[in-house]
Amino acid sequence: QTEVTQEPSFSVSPGGTVTLTCGLSSGSVSTSYYPSWYQQTPGQAPRTFIYSTTTRSSGVPDRFSGSILGNKAALTITGAQADDESDYYCALYMGSGTWVFGGGTKLTVV
Amino acid sequence: QVQLQESGPGLVKPSQTLSLICTVSGDSLCSGNYYWSWIRQPAGKGLEWLGRTYCTGSTNYNPSLKSRVTISVDTSKTQFSLRLSSVTAADTGVYYCARVVATSPFVFDPWGQGTLVTVSS
Numbered sequence: 001q002t003e004v005t006q007e008p009s010f011s012v013s014p015g016g017t018v019t020l021t022c023g024l025s026s027g028s029v030s031t032s033y034y035p036s037w038y039q040q041t042p043g044q045a046p047r048t049f050i051y052s053t054t055t056r057s058s059g060v061p062d063r064f065s066g067s068i069l070g071n072k073a074a075l076t077i078t079g080a081q082a083d084d085e086s087d088y089y090c091a092l093y094m095g096s097g098t099w100v101f102g103g104g105t106k107l108t109v110v
Numbered sequence: 111q112v113q114l115q116e117s118g119p120g121l122v123k124p125s126q127t128l129s130l131i132c133t134v135s136g137d138s139l140c141s142g143n144y145y146w147s148w149i150r151q152p153a154g155k156g157l158e159w160l161g162r163t164y165c166t167g168s169t170n171y172n173p174s175l176k177s178r179v180t181i182s183v184d185t186s187k188t189q190f191s192l193r194l195s196s197v198t199a200a201d202t203g204v205y206y207c208a209r210v211v212a213t214s215p216f217v218f219d220p221w222g223q224g225t226l227v228t229v230s231s
Contacts, residue, residue: 034216047221048221052214089157097212099159099216104156
């Protein structure tokens, strides 16, 4: 089965920029996979953040942006803030009503 | 606005069947073009998509669990369920239900708050 890859962890300084990626164990991610991103803080359910590659969900600050970078989907935070410290998961649509989630990236803002 | 709520036993014995229900309020399972999905998260680990159903009862499952998972729609069309057979400790975790848009943009939203299931004798 195809695996979705994410960096296990990432660290960014307050005010800095960081790009988290979402790739495939085999092949390239394109918009046809409708990449979506979910933010999860400890003890909480995931919150929809970005979908269809670039669309921010309601209430998501515009310092968050989604894109395709090379052969991966990407979530970029420009001007990171302390409360951005969370786990971020991507999901890829594999067709026929099936999905695969990535392993998640634990983002630390220090 | 639509809300989802998981319910079911918090403790299941090894080799038995885990059964959960997701109750949908503010909408019907058949009121729009949506899939209804189950996702789980073992403690300290990532999200795993388990499968989905549709208003018609059609289903698709994660291939790694396909032989053990059953997702079905209740006749009331306001609940859908998850059954996972032959459970082991590896099936311990938080189980979420979510609505998924069945066409572009294929996004999971909203999510239930999740329910913790522990597999132990």
